Amino acid sequence: xxxxxxxxxxxxxxxxxxxxxxxxxxxxxxxxxxxxxxxxxxxxxxxxxxxxxxxxxxxxxxxxxxxxxxxxxxxxxxxxxxxxxxxxxxxxxxxxxxxxxxxxxxxxxxxxxxxxxxxxxxxxxxxxxxxxxxxxxxxxxxxxxxxxxxxxxxxxxxxxxxxxxxxxxxxxxxxxxxxxxxxxxxxxxxxxxxxxxxxxxxxxxxxxxxxxxxxxxxxxxxxxxxxxxxxxxxxxxxxxxxxxxxxxxxxxxxxxxxxxxxxxxxxxxxxxxxxxxxxxxxxxxxxxxxxxxxxxxxxxxxxxxxxxxxxxxxxxxxxxxxxxxxxxxxxxxxxxxxxxxxxxxxxxxxxxxxxxxxxxxxxxxxxxxxxxxxxxxxxxxxxxxxxxxxxxxxxxxxxxxxxxxxxxxxxxxxxxxxxxxxxxxxxxxxxxxxxxxxxxxxxxxxxxxxxxxxxxxxxxxxxxxxxxxxxxxxxxxxxxxxx
Amino acid sequence: xxxxxxxxxxxxxxxxxxxxxxxxxxxxxxxxxxxxxxxxxxxxxxxxxxxxxxxxxxxxxxxxxxxxxxxxxxxxxxxxxxxxxxxxxxxxxxxxxxxxxxxxxxxxxxxxxxxxxxxxxxxxxxxxxxxxxxxxxxxxxxxxxxxxxxxxxxxxxxxxxxxxxxxxxxxxxxxxxxxxxxxxxxxxxxxxxxxxxxxxxxxxxxxxxxxxxxxxxxxxxxxxxxxxxxxxxxxxxxxxxxxxxxxxxxxxxxxxxxxxxxxxxxxxxxxxxxxxxxxxxxxxxxxxxxxxxxxxxxxxxxxxxxxxxxxxxxxxxxxxxxxxxxxxxxxxxxxxxxxxxxxxxxxxxxxxxxxxxxxxxxxxxxxxxxxxxxxxxxxxxxxxxxxxxxxxxxxxxxxxxxxxxxxxxxxxxxxxxxxxxxxxxxxxxxxxxxxxxxxxxxxxxxxxxxxxxxxxxxxxxxxxxxxxxxxxxxxxxxxxxxx
Numbered sequence: 001x002x003x004x005x006x007x008x009x010x011x012x013x014x015x016x017x018x019x020x021x022x023x024x025x026x027x028x029x030x031x032x033x034x035x036x037x038x039x040x041x042x043x044x045x046x047x048x049x050x051x052x053x054x055x056x057x058x059x060x061x062x063x064x065x066x067x068x069x070x071x072x073x074x075x076x077x078x079x080x081x082x083x084x085x086x087x088x089x090x091x092x093x094x095x096x097x098x099x100x101x102x103x104x105x106x107x108x109x110x111x112x113x114x115x116x117x118x119x120x121x122x123x124x125x126x127x128x129x130x131x132x133x134x135x136x137x138x139x140x141x142x143x144x145x146x147x148x149x150x151x152x153x154x155x156x157x158x159x160x161x162x163x164x165x166x167x168x169x170x171x172x173x174x175x176x177x178x179x180x181x182x183x184x185x186x187x188x189x190x191x192x193x194x195x196x197x198x199x200x201x202x203x204x205x206x207x208x209x210x211x212x213x214x215x216x217x218x219x220x221x222x223x224x225x226x227x228x229x230x231x232x233x234x235x236x237x238x239x240x241x242x243x244x245x246x247x248x249x250x251x252x253x254x255x256x257x258x259x260x261x262x263x264x265x266x267x268x269x270x271x272x273x274x275x276x277x278x279x280x281x282x283x284x285x286x287x288x289x290x291x292x293x294x295x296x297x298x299x300x301x302x303x304x305x306x307x308x309x310x311x312x313x314x315x316x317x318x319x320x321x322x323x324x325x326x327x328x329x330x331x332x333x334x335x336x337x338x339x340x341x342x343x344x345x346x347x348x349x350x351x352x353x354x355x356x357x358x359x360x361x362x363x364x365x366x367x368x369x370x371x372x373x374x375x376x377x378x379x380x381x382x383x384x385x386x387x388x389x390x391x392x393x394x395x396x397x398x399x400x401x402x403x404x405x406x407x408x409x410x411x412x413x414x415x416x417x418x419x420x421x422x423x424x425x426x427x428x429x430x431x432x433x434x435x436x437x438x439x440x441x442x443x444x445x446x447x448x449x450x451x452x453x454x455x456x457x458x459x460x461x462x463x464x465x466x467x468x469x470x471x472x473x474x475x476x477x478x479x480x481x482x483x
Numbered sequence: 484x485x486x487x488x489x490x491x492x493x494x495x496x497x498x499x500x501x502x503x504x505x506x507x508x509x510x511x512x513x514x515x516x517x518x519x520x521x522x523x524x525x526x527x528x529x530x531x532x533x534x535x536x537x538x539x540x541x542x543x544x545x546x547x548x549x550x551x552x553x554x555x556x557x558x559x560x561x562x563x564x565x566x567x568x569x570x571x572x573x574x575x576x577x578x579x580x581x582x583x584x585x586x587x588x589x590x591x592x593x594x595x596x597x598x599x600x601x602x603x604x605x606x607x608x609x610x611x612x613x614x615x616x617x618x619x620x621x622x623x624x625x626x627x628x629x630x631x632x633x634x635x636x637x638x639x640x641x642x643x644x645x646x647x648x649x650x651x652x653x654x655x656x657x658x659x660x661x662x663x664x665x666x667x668x669x670x671x672x673x674x675x676x677x678x679x680x681x682x683x684x685x686x687x688x689x690x691x692x693x694x695x696x697x698x699x700x701x702x703x704x705x706x707x708x709x710x711x712x713x714x715x716x717x718x719x720x721x722x723x724x725x726x727x728x729x730x731x732x733x734x735x736x737x738x739x740x741x742x743x744x745x746x747x748x749x750x751x752x753x754x755x756x757x758x759x760x761x762x763x764x765x766x767x768x769x770x771x772x773x774x775x776x777x778x779x780x781x782x783x784x785x786x787x788x789x790x791x792x793x794x795x796x797x798x799x800x801x802x803x804x805x806x807x808x809x810x811x812x813x814x815x816x817x818x819x820x821x822x823x824x825x826x827x828x829x830x831x832x833x834x835x836x837x838x839x840x841x842x843x844x845x846x847x848x849x850x851x852x853x854x855x856x857x858x859x860x861x862x863x864x865x866x867x868x869x870x871x872x873x874x875x876x877x878x879x880x881x882x883x884x885x886x887x888x889x890x891x892x893x894x895x896x897x898x899x900x901x902x903x904x905x906x907x908x909x910x911x912x913x914x915x916x917x918x919x920x921x922x923x924x925x926x927x928x929x930x931x932x933x934x935x936x937x938x939x940x941x942x943x944x945x946x947x948x949x950x951x952x953x954x955x956x957x958x959x960x961x962x963x964x965x966x
Contacts, residue, residue, distance in 0.1 A: 383793045
């Protein structure tokens with residue numbers, strides 16, 4: 001017996017939109033073999049709610065070809081680009097892959113081919129001359145204006161902005177493991193975040209040129225949101241205030257680290273919304289619309305939101321879409337050296353310990369700068385300050401000066417940090433396998449003095465979004481420490 | 484023997500400025516009897532560092548009158564206003580007093596006479612017609628322009644802004660108690676926060692009228708900070724971007740909840756900087772200066788900052804002055820009812836528990852709205868959502884709509900919350916005195932999805948600023964619960 005589902009009500013909520021109808025009237029198995037991201041309990045749970053009956057194969061009046069198998073179906077991912085082998089792939093179709101920790105350690109600006117990849121569908125192909133790619137803008141009165149990429153490049157002042165993009169699911173694996181409760185979604189480790197220089201034009205300039213004028217038009221005055229739509233149908237929106245803020249640095253970008261956007265990152269045109277969750281920086285951008293309401297897309301209304309740890313059956317409308325992100329930090333590298341004596345304590349006794357080097361990043365949303373990174377070698381009982389690297393200068397606080405003043409708002413890049421210290425011998429506790437272990441911890445503080453929550457359990461949410469609890473890492477000495 | 488101190492180097496750092504010199508050459512005891520805020524270990528510690536020697540009374544060539552006693556000294560606090568008896572006084576001279584919890588429960592807008600009082604010195608007196616009070620503005624080129632209050636009222640558009648002011652020390656007592664480490668400063672409970680409607684003119688309008696024009700003047704373009712100086716010498720500054728932001732709502736205010744400013748709250752003129760720590764909303768305002776640097780005042784450079792829990796000898800210049808504040812919440816009221824049965828559990832057994840009602844506030848800096856308040860009845864193991872009251876409408880999210888969209892930036896007021904539930908009998912544990920007790924907890928989440936840290940110990944800082952760890956409250960049943 002085969003299950004029969006009536007997914008009429010789901011079509012509009014389906015992340016891939018109408019593409020779901022390709023499988024109508026036949027077996028979904030072949031499609032799910034390609035779109036393997038569906039093979040996940042929470043997707044099966046959604047499917048179950050649409051079960052309306054059963055049918056025996058022998059009763060099917062369909063000819064056999066409707067029971068599609070993967071090799072019969074045109075694979076929309078067949079034109080996806082080849083990726084760097086060092087990317088850590090979480091799903092292949094669509095490709096979702098994180099930046100390796102070594103890249104974060106080595107680079108303030110993530111190399112394009114090591115920038116984390118977050119695709120919701122296949123990578124669209126551009127058959128024409130990319131400069132002929134056309135962006136359509138729908139104004140509040142319904143009229144439209146369009147620009148080719150060539151026109152955008154020629155007619156408006158160019159701007160570059162260095163900005164970190166972070167997936168709302170970054171560190172989701174930690175939330176599931178740390179709380180003991182699985183959160184739905186891709187099990188990202190620390191690498192769903194990367195940093196680049198973006199080149200393009202200011203969205204505010206284009207909207208003004210297209211005719212948006214809230215000072216003289218009531219319809220424009222009522223506009224509250226700017227919608228972005230990608231070639232693959234992904235959609236999302238940002239508040240108009242962010243779009244028009246002269247300090248907001250929202251770009252329509254065609255360049256990434258001095259090169260044209262790679263296909264995985266939105267070639268030929270994307271939006272870049274610094275300080276906001278990366279889900280608002282829409283790739284393969286082909287349409288912008290001004291509206292008094294948020295984007296109707298799944299990814300605005302039914303996905304990138306957070307709820308309380310007890311809220312497992314959620315009212316999506318009760319929480320706001322994620323825009324600015326909370327303060328975040330992670331450990332990306334640890335080197336634990338062999339035991340050595342590092343001087344004497346106050347009583348003249350020799351102190352023994354393992355030298356340790358740690359590295360990582362810290363980042364906050366909304367343009368907030370990182371003012372301090374605290375590191376603990378003993379599971380949060382005592383703390384030290386990490387050294388913030390003198391990377392970039394986009395926030396006016398380049399680390400050269402000892403005097404830190406609180407100028408708000410344009411710290412769009414992560415701060416990388418380093419810590420060198422010694423884990424005293426007494427800090428280690430015995431693990432089950434006879435090694436000596438301790439928990440390293442990092443937490444960051446931003447310039448609004450927000451800091452990270454301690455507990456995964458208390459910030460758990462069903463979608464596993466915005467995992468920002470203290471990053472804890474268990475490190476153990478090797479056998480030689482017993483001697 | 485009497486101690487002799489050379490405080491030459493301290494004069495410029497003294498919170499009260501030159502007034503310290505009134506006591507030069509004689510005994511400080513009489514002065515400290517009046518300025519009793521000095522009788523604090525950390526002040527004695529500062530004083531100790533200036534000890535240069537000893538003198539015997541008999542060797543003093545001074546006549547006896549120099550050994551001042553309090554009744555010989557003109558008390559600058561003698562003209563301070565009479566305060567409402569319900570205010571909870573923390574120090575009398577200067578007066579520092581918090582708003583009673585019942586006022587927070589009863590009022591979205593705090594009545595003027597129950598608004599918390601944070602004075603650094605005595606309350607200045609205004610002898611002339613208050614409309615003749617003069618505000619002087621010093622521009623970047625050193626030129627000045629001045630306005631009487633009468634001119635401000637007559638010549639510029641009036642604006643009202645509803646905004647919460649919160650002392651950076653609010654909940655400091657919790658940090659000291661919760662961490663077991665005393666933090667320096669006034670031991671505020673939950674009431675160093677209040678909310679009011681402020682009436683005045685936009686600071687940006689006044690600066691523009693005074694001639695500030697960063698588009699045509701390089702000197703003005705270099706301006707980064709706006710300094711405020713009060714009649715009693717208190718000084719502080721804010722970033723120019725906040726001052727000029729059309730959404731920033733920074734006021735020069737003369738009205739509070741429909742009345743002239745009370746003397747304790749800045750009569751006849753003060754700045755109001757919504758979303759920033761209250762230390763930037765300067766009372767008894769008489770001078771504004773534009774500068775490329777922060778205010779040199781003690782309260783900008785040497786006080787309202789935070790450091791790591793390990794940083795007990797601080798480099799003041801290494802941390803930014805507090806401007807925007809982190810997300811905060813507190814419990815202001817708890818009513819625990821008598822044990823009753825509240826239905827049956829899944830196995831059909833009667834469930835017994837104590838009905839509980841809780842109330843409190845949540846607030847975040849930088850105009851961030853509160854999107855959720857989580858309450859726990861079992862010390863943070865399980866969570867519920869509190870109900871957010873439908874107070875005010877300044878943030879466009881008035882609670883009437885179930886759909887919450889994330890429009891950034893102008894949520895300047897606290898959100899009050901209520902929770903009604905039942906504490907199951909099994910949740911209570913035995914206390915030493917035989918009663919049954921449990922810890923209630925509250926934490927809030929703002930629209931950047933920042934949330935509060937869990938641990939007082941991990942956020943402890945020597946000045947006890949920005950205490951925002953989960954507010955935990957131990958509640959116990961009364962004797963009748965034993966029956």
